[in-house]
Amino acid sequence: MRAINHRPDKTWRVALAFLPFAFLCLAYIVGSGIRLAENPNDKLLPGFSTMSEAIHVYAAEPDPRSGNYLLWSDTAASLTRLISGLAISTAIALLAGTAIGLLPIAGATFAPVISVLSMVPPLALLPILFIVMGLGEASKITLIVIGTSLKLIRDIALRVGDIPREQLIKAQTLGASTMQIALRVVLPQILPRLIDAVRLEIGPAWLFLIAAEAIAADSGLGYRIFLVRRYLSMDVILPYVAWITLLAFLMDLTLRVLQRKAFPWFAEARAA
Amino acid sequence: MNAIVFDKVWKEYGDHVVLEQINLEIATRAFVALVGPSGCGKTTFLKMLLGEERPTRGNILLGGIPLKSEPDSDRGVVFQRYSVFPHLTVLGNVIIGREFERARGIGRLFGKKRRRAEDEARELLAAVGLSGDENKYPSALSGGMQQRLALAQALIRRPKVLLLDEPFGALDPGMRSEIHVLMRRIWNESELTVVMVTHDLSEAFALATRIIAFERPRNRPEEAERYGSRLSADIPNPVEVPMLPKGATVTNDIEIWPKKIAGSKAVWTRYGPSAPHA
Numbered sequence: 001m002r003a004i005n006h007r008p009d010k011t012w013r014v015a016l017a018f019l020p021f022a023f024l025c026l027a028y029i030v031g032s033g034i035r036l037a038e039n040p041n042d043k044l045l046p047g048f049s050t051m052s053e054a055i056h057v058y059a060a061e062p063d064p065r066s067g068n069y070l071l072w073s074d075t076a077a078s079l080t081r082l083i084s085g086l087a088i089s090t091a092i093a094l095l096a097g098t099a100i101g102l103l104p105i106a107g108a109t110f111a112p113v114i115s116v117l118s119m120v121p122p123l124a125l126l127p128i129l130f131i132v133m134g135l136g137e138a139s140k141i142t143l144i145v146i147g148t149s150l151k152l153i154r155d156i157a158l159r160v161g162d163i164p165r166e167q168l169i170k171a172q173t174l175g176a177s178t179m180q181i182a183l184r185v186v187l188p189q190i191l192p193r194l195i196d197a198v199r200l201e202i203g204p205a206w207l208f209l210i211a212a213e214a215i216a217a218d219s220g221l222g223y224r225i226f227l228v229r230r231y232l233s234m235d236v237i238l239p240y241v242a243w244i245t246l247l248a249f250l251m252d253l254t255l256r257v258l259q260r261k262a263f264p265w266f267a268e269a270r271a272a
Numbered sequence: 273m274n275a276i277v278f279d280k281v282w283k284e285y286g287d288h289v290v291l292e293q294i295n296l297e298i299a300t301r302a303f304v305a306l307v308g309p310s311g312c313g314k315t316t317f318l319k320m321l322l323g324e325e326r327p328t329r330g331n332i333l334l335g336g337i338p339l340k341s342e343p344d345s346d347r348g349v350v351f352q353r354y355s356v357f358p359h360l361t362v363l364g365n366v367i368i369g370r371e372f373e374r375a376r377g378i379g380r381l382f383g384k385k386r387r388r389a390e391d392e393a394r395e396l397l398a399a400v401g402l403s404g405d406e407n408k409y410p411s412a413l414s415g416g417m418q419q420r421l422a423l424a425q426a427l428i429r430r431p432k433v434l435l436l437d438e439p440f441g442a443l444d445p446g447m448r449s450e451i452h453v454l455m456r457r458i459w460n461e462s463e464l465t466v467v468m469v470t471h472d473l474s475e476a477f478a479l480a481t482r483i484i485a486f487e488r489p490r491n492r493p494e495e496a497e498r499y500g501s502r503l504s505a506d507i508p509n510p511v512e513v514p515m516l517p518k519g520a521t522v523t524n525d526i527e528i529w530p531k532k533i534a535g536s537k538a539v540w541t542r543y544g545p546s547a548p549h550a
Contacts, residue, residue: 166354167357170351170425172342172344173343173347174368175345175373177376177379179377179379183379184372184380188359269410
């Protein structure tokens, strides 16, 4: 049989999905074992037991200086920044993107400036943000908003433009005003696509967050990683990275489930 | 009345003349079929009636008043595709017309008002044969059912004019003849003038009271763009025209409607004038 016709069944699918993860773990264990056999104090590839001890300290024992459980306080600080940033950015994108996509005058006015601004590398703006807004939460959240909202606006405006002309005409022949078309025809069809767009921006949002935390913060997952880097504490950094990855993955999963539950028509309409 | 008048209408896109000097009057309650080769301007004609395009020269009057230059609720429309809203259920697709009308701000009705609109919508859905499918999404409907839904959706605002842009072109022949019966009934029962663009001559003859053919008459390639389409044939009464050969699928269980019409000329069905069929 041809390769394109070999389809794994459900069990195989799960097994195959786990295979690369298992391989990565194995490769790490082997690598770490070789290095530790040569030098038991090696810090680069700590064993799983060392990492779990380190994480136990961070997650279950209060920090002697601040009294916080560091892993959880770092997670709370980072997630607050990340989610506020993404929420603000999503709200802006929804409003601006719908206006640009639906209203020709708004499109003619703002689409060019947004496509130019979206080419500004957001990290290059970080020093400006720190100068203007100080080193507090505001500058970090703003970086996430700047970094993600422009792309989201462009994406939403394009999606609005993808709505078939026939539907907008039809709504007008049913007597709809511009506002009604925006609320009843465009918005409900954009929301599931907005979720897709936001899912793609989760990665960049983490990037901007960690960059901002690395430069100036007193808590947060990115801050911690860059702090312990000074002591070559791979036993903390690696679990933190895994934790960040897991959080990002869970956010993505949540949005995917939300899209499926809240917009039952969408999957079929997209397939059709 | 609601007669449609085209008064010396031209449509040009830059140098390209699409329609030239169209003078036409469409009587109230006529069923007009627009036929002609691809690119002859049928769809442009329909778009101008819809208000989506404006004539370059000349006027279009509806009931003696110049047509509004944007689509509005006095003209309903059914397209070949994308006529219904994929994010609304069948029932939601029909009541949305009333919601736009009666909830001016956000276009959403609640409580008693919504139930009243729903009752009206259910009646319309029953009339087009979609009872029992109220809670499905359009993607779960066949092409023919989607077009029935689009008709019900267009009719809820009781438009004066119904515009059809190749509405049944994508349906298979059996489904098409069923929906023809429905279309004829809708036209007969409601206060409607219907203008339909179609590629299918037999459909035009089966449904319309009048057939208008478009054609580009002059044919000098170097000047082709400078000549628009004209009306080449205007067949007022297809009932006089001999029946065209029917397609291969003649199903006997298609309801012929109406059996009798009080006070009006017989409605032509694909089996002849609406004769007793019992």
